[in-house]
Amino acid sequence: MSEATWKIIPYLRVSDGAKAIDFYVRAFGAKEVSRYAMPDGKIGHAELDFHGATLQLADADFKTGGSNGAEQVPIMLHVTVPEVDAAFARAVEAGATVTRPLADQFYGDRNGGVRDPFGHLWFLSSHVRDVSEAEMEAAMKAEAT
Numbered sequence: 001m002s003e004a005t006w007k008i009i010p011y012l013r014v015s016d017g018a019k020a021i022d023f024y025v026r027a028f029g030a031k032e033v034s035r036y037a038m039p040d041g042k043i044g045h046a047e048l049d050f051h052g053a054t055l056q057l058a059d060a061d062f063k064t065g066g067s068n069g070a071e072q073v074p075i076m077l078h079v080t081v082p083e084v085d086a087a088f089a090r091a092v093e094a095g096a097t098v099t100r101p102l103a104d105q106f107y108g109d110r111n112g113g114v115r116d117p118f119g120h121l122w123f124l125s126s127h128v129r130d131v132s133e134a135e136m137e138a139a140m141k142a143e144a145t
Contacts (some may be wrong), residue, residue: 011076011123013060017043018117020057020142024048030055036136038144045107045140076121084110091122106132106139 014020018041024049025029033047033054042059046087081087088102091114099121102112111125131139 005082008079009054009056011074012057013074014057015060017046017057017059021046036140065136066145076123079121079123081124082126084124086094088112088124104128106143107136
């Protein structure tokens with residue numbers, strides 16, 4: 001597997017996603033790339049461009065890692081890899097604990113989550129299909145119910 005094809009994106013888990021987005025835009029000049037709010041207003045996923053660098057975030061209580069203590073970890077690392085099944089299996093074999101089983105997701109990625117032996121959350125992902133904005137929003141709303 002070519003190491004050059006991996007991409008790691010910091011993924012913050014915050015107490016108020018909408019306020020965090022506003023702060024990062026005002027404080028650091030970040031540009032909002034996408035925001036997917038749930039019917040209750042919680043941010044299910046957002047992506048910001050920090051002058052060419054990517055940051056993702058979600059409200060900490062949104063379902064992004066299970067209820068096994070993950071809500072106490074304020075950051076996840078989102079890793080895009082070319083072969084997610086192999087990367088996921090290798091992480092588990094090395095001692096990571098599954099927090100979200102590997103599966104095809106409504107937003108076009110195949111991914112899953114693991115917690116490393118040091119308590120950090122890793123979200124491993126490969127893109128498998130393109131999804132329109134309208135399809136994404138409808139799926140996020142359906143996922144919340």
